[in-house]
Amino acid sequence: MNKLCRGCYYTSNHSSNEYGRIIIIWKDTISVRIRHQSSQAVTCEVKIQGTAPFVYTAIYASNERSERTDLWVELLNTYQTHSLDSVPWMLGGDFNQIVHPTEHSHADVNFLSASMVKLKDCLHHMSLYDLRYQGSFFTWSNKQPDFPIAKKLDRLLINSQILNLFPNCQSFFLPGLFSDHFPCLLDLAYKTPTHGTRPFKFYNYLAKHPSFHQVVYEAWTQAGSTAWNLTVLCWKQKQIKSALKTLNRDNFSQIQIRMSEANRLLQHVQVQAMQTPTSQLFEMEKQAVERWNFLRMIEECYFKQRSRINWLKEGDLNTTYFYRVVQSRMSFNTIHSFILPSDNILTDPLDMSTHAIQHFTTILGNPLLESPLCLPPPGLVP
Missing domain, CATH: 3.60.10.10 (Endonuclease/exonuclease/phosphatase)
Incomplete structure (x- = not known):
């Protein structure tokens, strides 16, 4: 050289x-x-x-x-x-x-x-x-x-x-x-276009929360005990979606940070229990171990679902592998721009959103001004 x-x-x-x-x-x-x-x-x-x-x-x-x-x-x-x-x-x-x-x-x-x-x-x-x-x-x-x-x-x-x-x-x-x-x-610093809100996604790990069934039951009954038509069914599903978002946000948001904090708390309690062995500290250690293992399992389920790897069973704790797959999938699946038939390139999020709506409108037809399926049943305020 x-x-x-x-x-x-x-x-x-x-x-x-x-x-x-x-x-x-x-x-x-x-x-x-x-x-x-x-x-x-x-x-x-x-x-x-x-x-x-x-x-x-x-x-x-x-x-x-x-x-x-x-x-x-x-x-x-x-x-x-x-x-x-x-x-x-x-x-x-x-x-x-x-x-x-x-x-x-x-x-x-x-x-x-x-x-x-x-x-x-x-x-x-x-x-x-x-x-x-x-x-x-x-x-x-x-x-x-x-x-x-x-x-x-x-x-x-x-x-x-x-x-x-x-x-x-x-x-x-x-x-x-x-x-x-x-x-x-x-x-190296390409700005990813972002616009609008993210669509709701049901994560499988929500069903592992002890209060999952109770949350779903209460949200379902809040909009009436029975769904007699699609309008009521749509409203019930909206109620459940809102409740599940709250359950996810309060218990599993920033799961990696929560798991790390649980790990640090477990180590702290274990040191205290070894220095001063008491029934209270041993019980605290037991609870800290259970919470740490629970969050580890949730973290793995989260990355497994996002990576869409279906040929591995839960419990293998391949979180690192799943995380890498998620990263690569996000890198490949993110839409950064649109190339128009005129060879012009759209990169502005608003322009991309408008173009996408116009494109699918020409395929699917004009959208309805208001869909009756998404209205709440009479007497309920959204």
């Missing part, structure tokens, strides 16, 4: 049929420390003011298959040597290799090759996955009109710790202009 100037490093990539460089440039307000470098990759620690440091690896893979295999081995060694499983890590650049047949535009490429499997296994072992992006799916083309080919050779990969540090980060693949590759622009 050679130093060009303050805030700029490059490494050269030489082989029998290619010549390339990896160049890293940064501003004085950013601190960069090179941790490992080779002809195909540069790994550095990046510190931006106001945030914790993270690791970034720039990739420029060789055109030669054997040399790319060496790169996958090198990445695995770097991952283990620098303990990158426990720190925020980004990895991006030109991999010169696809991981699935769908990442090749030619119909004849319809099977997993050994080269695809090697890269895919490597990324799986390092727990890396594509950061949600906007722009073209394919990132490289041969620019040959007689036999056009496009592939996804460029990617920006992250581990779950990156989403802890930059929960709203997003990448954009921009047009290549004069290049045969599409460049990737990363926004």
Whole structure:
């Protein structure tokens, strides 16, 4: 590696049929420390003011298959040597290799090759996955009109710790202009559009609360003992929804904080009970253990439902795994913008909301001014 100037490093990539460089440039307000470098990759620690440091690896893979295999081995060694499983890590650049047949535009490429499997296994072992992006799916083309080919050779990969540090980060693949590759622009502080209220969602763990049945019964009977028509049924459901929201807010909101507090209280009581063994302190310890275990179970149920993993049974206490799945799902499922038929992009939440309503109105028809199914029964005030 050679130093060009303050805030700029490059490494050269030489082989029998290619010549390339990896160049890293940064501003004085950013601190960069090179941790490992080779002809195909540069790994550095990046510190931006106001945030914790993270690791970034720039990739420029060789055109030669054997040399790319060496790169996958090198990445695995770097991952283990620098303990990158426990720190925020980004990895991006030109991999010169696809991981699935769908990442090749030619119909004849319809099977997993050994080269695809090697890269895919490597990324799986390092727990890396594509950061949600906007722009073209394919990132490289041969620019040959007689036999056009496009592939996804460029990617920006992250581990779950990156989403802890930059929960709203997003990448954009921009047009290549004069290049045969599409460049990737990363926004670490992308503002997620938000508008309106969140829809009600019933969490399964609510049924585990000791007062669940009583709360539902009281809310149901408050709007009358029997629902004779859909209007009354709709009103009863609204009453139950309001009661369940209150039950969730009062007992399970910020579940991670509640669980941590219960853990600290348990440790405090256990120390007191060992220093001064009394019946009262032992009873307090028993109650603290029960509450801590209960909240641990609630926390796992919460993240399991949000992660939508149905092939694991409750009780495995895979909360960390579920939390990572939730993070990745939220990153991929969040709608950041709309691309209109005119190729204009909407990012303002109000404009996006208006456009969505107009779009579905044309499909479903004009909305009713007032739905009789959502009116309260006579004599009841909402």
